[in-house]
Amino acid sequence: MTDTLTRPGFWTATVHEVRRLTPHLQRIVLRGPDLAHFPRLGAPDESVTIYLPRPGEAAPPPMTLRGEVWGYHDEPHPPIGRNYSVRAVDPAGARLTIDFALHDHGPATSWARQAGTGAGLLLWRCRAWFRPPADTRWLVLAADLSGLPAATRAVAERPPGLPVRVLVDLPDLADARDLLAAAGDDPTVHVDVRVGVGNGHGPGSLADRLRETTLPDGPGYVWVAGEAGECRTARSVLRTVHRLPRDRAVCVGYWRTDSADWERRYARFRPLLDQVYQDGLAAGLNPVEAGDRMEEALERMTR
Ligand SMILES: Cc1cc2nc3c(=O)[nH]c(=O)nc-3n(C[C@H](O)[C@H](O)[C@H](O)COP(=O)(O)OP(=O)(O)OC[C@H]3O[C@@H](n4cnc5c(N)ncnc54)[C@H](O)[C@@H]3O)c2cc1C
Structure with missing residues (x-):
């Protein structure tokens, strides 16, 4: 995407x-x-x-x-x-x-x-990045606190009648207030909040919940935003467990655990990593996928 x-x-x-x-x-x-x-x-x-x-x-x-x-x-x-x-x-x-x-x-x-x-x-x-195909009949949105504003806007601006399932990891239940207001009492919007996980205080639950969830029937669209590693796992789950085609899901890393350490490791291998990214694009990957390939290379180099 x-x-x-x-x-x-x-x-x-x-x-x-x-x-x-x-x-x-x-x-x-x-x-x-x-x-x-x-x-x-x-x-x-x-x-x-x-x-x-x-x-x-x-x-x-x-x-x-x-x-x-x-x-x-x-x-x-x-x-x-x-x-x-x-x-x-x-x-x-x-x-x-x-x-x-x-x-x-x-x-x-x-x-x-x-x-x-x-x-x-x-x-x-x-x-x-959010680009559901025209025939989309349901949406699944998954986000931590950093992705919550965009997820809330997606709920607020949803086409009437489109079923939406929202999975969020938040520090506090009260952080869901704006999201719940956007959902209103629409029975087609289902919000599932996990409190006290992810967001820099332990592992998130989004990828695990996506793995366990049964996606609705028919053509739909999944949008995920949150910590970069969690988003990579979510993308792999959507591809391998749910077998979603590339145009049916997008997972965007919004922040990184220990970003200073990542910057240091990236700076050491920057020319090589940039080449991996460019090679990925040249091979037909989209920028998010090419970024994933670069992340995997970085992990191998600094393991
Ligand atoms: C397309 C896009 C849209 C985004 N939209 C929003 C948005 O609407 N609202 C929003 O709050 N964020 C949003 N983010 C995420 C935001 O850009 C990052 O969280 C950013 O790193 C925050 O910068 P900072 O200077 O506060 O912390 P940094 O200097 O980047 O990081 C300092 C430390 O804080 C940690 N950290 C960074 N972000 C988080 C976080 N969210 N939770 C826990 N720990 C964190 C890092 O691991 C690091 O250790 C978005 C990111 C992208 C790519």
Whole structure:
């Protein structure tokens, strides 16, 4: 499944409203004239890379264009960027809403925890993966807290009458509040919450639950988002246990356990790993699958 990527460009915005949506989700509404032109990909998992202000700055600096690529090409210390789902976008009101998971530590979660109105952000690169084939008759969504905003949006924007099963791993039952509100009392939406697993506090249950589940009859679609290793296992389960064809499932790694260690190992073997990734694409794999092949190579090299 190839991601859908918009034209290059960036958007600036400031924090308009901050609200603790649930115990571990901070909702931040951004506002700014650029957001009136924010592209809509039409998929509930559309995401954007946000760049955070550097220490002492009110907002990240603008990007520059080199060739056809916008980026921080000439910044010796570029701002930190992280990916987040667009929970809601309102071009008429020039607003965009992001729900930040509050986990133990990290620049983005720390920023979200203490963000005040008026703080500046830069948004770049919109992408989406959720692409059910036209004949889809049911949906299964599986996510941890990081994938919950996109899963909730998928439930909120579901076609009327389409049966949806949602499997989530959350730190607290109350974190499911927005999801349950989106499901309403629709009997075709079934939400199954596991509390206290995954999310950096032990193994997740998503891949195991997908293994044990009986998928509905007929053509459907499975979307999974969460920790990268869990998503890889989920993808393998969907292929080997449920025998789902490639266009019937997408599993996107949203974060990594011990990302600093992964970065160190990746940096050691980067040229080789990038080649494995490119070879995968050349062999017809999609970017997610090529990424998996690269991960497997990295594990073999650093085992
Ligand atoms: C397409 C896409 C959409 C995403 N949408 C959202 C979203 O809407 N809301 C959201 O909260 N996240 C979302 N994420 C995940 C988010 O980008 C990562 O969690 C990111 O690593 C957080 O950055 P950080 O600076 O807080 O922590 P980092 O500096 O990346 O990591 C610091 C430490 O925290 C750990 N960590 C990172 N993320 C998590 C987590 N979620 N739970 C537990 N431990 C973690 C790491 O393993 C590391 O040890 C999305 C990711 C992608 C790729």
